[in-house]
Amino acid sequence: MRGGPALSIVSNSADAPDSHLRVVSEAPAAASGIRLSGVSKTYRTREGDVPSLRPLDFQINDGEFFVVVGPSGCGKSTLLKMISGLLPPSTGEIFVDGEKVTEPHGNAGIVFQHALLLPWRTVLGNVMLPIEMKKLPRAEYLPRAKKLLEMVGLGGFENKLPWQLSGGMQQRASICRALVHDPKIMMMDEPFGALDAMTRERMNVELRRIQRATGKTILLITHSIPEAVFLADRVLVMTERPGSIAAIYDVPLGADRTLDMMAGPVFAELVARIRKHFSTQSALD
Ligand SMILES: Nc1ncnc2c1ncn2[C@@H]1O[C@H](COP(=O)(O)OP(=O)(O)O)[C@@H](O)[C@H]1O
Ligand SMILES: [Mg+2]
Helix, strand or coil, rough: CCHHHCCCCCCCCCCCCCCCCCCCCCCHHHHCCCEEEEEEEEEEEEEEEEEEEEEHHHHHCCCEEEEEECCCCCCCHHHHHHHHCCCCCCCEEECCCEECCCCCCCCEEEECCCCCCCCCCCCCHHHHHHHHHHHCCCCHHHHHHHHHHHHHHHHHHHCCCCHHCCCCHHHHHHHHHCCCCCCCEEEEEECCCCCCHHHHHHHHHHHHHHHHCCEEEEEEECHHHHHHHCCCCCEECCCCCCEEEEEEEEEECCCCCCCHHHHHHHHHHHHHHHHHHHHHHCCCC
């Protein structure tokens, strides 16, 4: 398990004089992974302030599958947007590989709940979109795009249009699109919420396998507790809005996951334990 480094104390930080400079630190934990320090968010609206996240402190390790689970409206999407640099925090700081996040960065590929493929582009054309947008050399990335499609079982579908694919296949294509420029981190906001239960289970197995094959750091958000436990190396449980950290659990299921683990006692126990956090609140949806 990758439990150890997660809890290491990070020495360099917040007081870096120039956030654009890469901070060189003696503490290896600080220079890699994602680290949040006192990160909170209050939306300012015409109707008044909407406190969405209380100050959060935690770290995600390199190569870790990290899942955030919490009730609807607790600030999960807000958290992901801030880590990807799309939204500034109200307080606190976020570091990716020791560098402070101040704007959208190329370190992350993002997958949303809906595949959001361009309907007039082929599957391969959709997967190559980030390469075109980032003006990266097409010839260099084309074999990679094809390899990724192969890896997720879409080898024969490169020239199909999105409507010719099932929902699960479209979402697999969008995962390829998020990985094509070889980002260090893949961030996924309820990526399987729109899929039927059986497809969702298959996608969970597939995603866990992709993570093992690519070694990517994955931050995934869900409101399904079983999905969180099945996928994660660690699960962060959030409270209701304004969200805060209720607990962080190690998932002692080993690196390779199979669906029959969901029938086992370790899985059941952890799911029950996480569910307890919400038994006093309104249920997860
Ligand atoms: N742009 C915004 N302006 C005002 N309030 C917002 C905005 N975006 C989200 N919120 C509020 O912040 C809270 C957290 O939202 P969100 O991060 O989308 O939650 P989750 O993804 O956990 O469902 C919600 O109460 C939501 O209504
Ligand atoms: Mg959300």
